[in-house]
Amino acid sequence: MxxxxxxxxxxxxxxxxxxxxxxxxxxxxxxxxxxxxxxxxxxxxxxxxxxxxxxxxxxxxxxxxxxxxxxxxxxxxxxxxxxxLTRSWRRQLAQGHRPVQETLLAEHERTSAFRMWENSAIVGVLQTPEYARAMFTRYTELWDARPDIEEAVRARIELQKWLYSGTKQYHVVLWEAALYAPICTPQALALQLDRLAGIVGLDTMRLGIVPLTSSLKIPPGNGFWLYDDRLVVVEDWHAELWLDTPDAVASYEKVWDTLTESAVYGADAHRIILRARHALDPR
Incomplete structure (x- = not known):
């Protein structure tokens, strides 16, 4: 805490x-x-x-x-x-996932540059509807939340409109393990990996992968998102932390810089994504 x-x-x-x-x-x-x-x-x-x-x-x-x-x-x-500052999942999800997504939508509207780290799942701004549906379903079951899954999926997909608007820049880094996490069906994961492979090279998205074999300076801890240099949102099991003090933001910027030193991009990232995709259907 x-x-x-x-x-x-x-x-x-x-x-x-x-x-x-x-x-x-x-x-x-x-x-x-x-x-x-x-x-x-x-x-x-x-x-x-x-x-x-x-x-x-x-x-x-x-x-x-x-x-x-x-x-x-x-x-x-x-x-x-x-x-x-500390937004309990149980309280946030009492009204369902849709209000949480709408809050994020408002933050996206006022942000120009995003830096996102995820170690265990595909970040929301890159999720397919099938993958997002599986994620929302799992968390609905975990927190006994209001089951507004389809509304939440539509809201999450709405976040992705800025990937193609040319007005915002995204730098997303994933740990390779996130590509293999079977949170959804193999078919849904295959579609998700196909989507990731197609994102590599998009001018508004810099997608990096930290390979499992990379030397790490720090452990690949929980996910967080930096909104410009004014806000960091950190995800934990009990809550989201919304931190906007200069010291807190600077701390996570240092973590971000340290983690991304181990990331690969471009063709190297594409090969890692395709390797995970091939593992689902090796024939």
Whole structure:
């Protein structure tokens, strides 16, 4: 979990403790507050000590139980402020994949140059509909999300319009292992690899592959996307991190530079993609 996020969660816990200790009718103990909200005492302690992330419903219940209904709006704003940094998958996907894709669409519209690293799957901007459908299906099952898969596929494909507009530049680097990951059917993966092979040489896309046999200066860690030099989005299992501080962006730019030192491009990248494609149908 990011230091900035934890600091923000701790600060929210301090505010919650202040509300509990300064009730209009006198201070409440943690046990009394738990009784009023129907929670166990440990939840009160975790929220106050920054060990658990509050939901908007938690904050509303806390404010009402402590007699501070006027604080609800401020508490929600404080939560929204640090959730803009760490975006839980469970919460993001409560309304399905489509809203997440629309948020990315807005960021694409305001970005001129993209740098994208993926170590385990084909990056979204290069996915075929079949491959994207398989990805959305897997994550829908994992997070028990609203099943809006076809809407999400259409939104993801819409992102790809800029590949051919000539107004934006993409530099995508994949670890070779991503070409073999059977997240979809062999037929869908074959179509996806054909698509990748056809992208090599496109003037708006610089596609690199880090071969499995390459010497690496750092491990090929989780995926991230740099939007110009103003934002980095990092994907983890529990959440996406949206980082826009200069220090955070600079850190990921350094990681990017280090990873891409091992990448190959052009004809060499094309041969690696074709090798993966041949492995699906060696005859």
């Amino acid at each position: 990011s230091t900035d996020f934890q600091q923000a969660r701790t600060a929210l816990g301090v505010r919650l403790r202040e509300l509990r200790l300064h009730c209009p009718e006198g201070r409440l103990t943690g046990e009394q507050l738990a009784g009023r909200t129907g929670w166990n005492k440990s939840k009160v302690s975790k929220l106050e000590n920054g060990k658990q992330t509050a939901t908007p419903e938690d904050l509303t219940a806390w404010a009402r139980a402590t007699g501070h209904e006027s604080a609800i709006e401020g508490l929600h704003a404080q939560l929204a402020g640090f959730e803009s």
